[in-house]
Amino acid sequence: MKHISYSFSNSDIEAITFALTVLPSLELEETEAQAAINYQCCCSAGEKLLKHDTNIAPNEFRVILASLQAVQLINQGELEVDQETKQKCSSYLFTVNKLVSVFNKQMS
Structure with a gap:
């Protein structure tokens, strides 16, 4: 398990949990099996973050x-979604951009 060395604010958690609801709706996976895995991971990750569990x-x-990257691409106009989703994504623009940077650093 990976422990994230970042202290999430309530707005960070809100932005992440929102993003976790967007990803499955985009249907970007190549197989049903991968879609199911991603959906379960979205649910479990969201639940952990809501409990402030960073394991x-x-x-x-x-x-x-x-x-987060999907929401960022939607905000940049590189992924097409309905107007309502696009509007919701734009409300998290700055938080998502910050978090993508944070998570990219965690990858290295």
């Missing part, structure tokens, strides 16, 4: 970063 499994870490 994140590698697959949970992966889906958190992928979710």
Whole structure:
């Protein structure tokens, strides 16, 4: 398990849990099996963060970063979504950009 060395604010957790709801709806996975794995990881990662548990499994870490990057791509106009989702994503613009940077540093 990976322990994230970052102190999440409530707005960080809100942005991440929002992003974790967006990723499964994009249906970017190539197989149903991968979609199911990603969905379960989104659920478990969100639950852990809501409990302020930062003992994140590698697959949970992966889906958190992928979710944040997806929201970032939506905000940049590189992923097409409905207007309502796009508007919600834009409300997390600055927090998501900050968190993508934080998570990318955790990868190195």
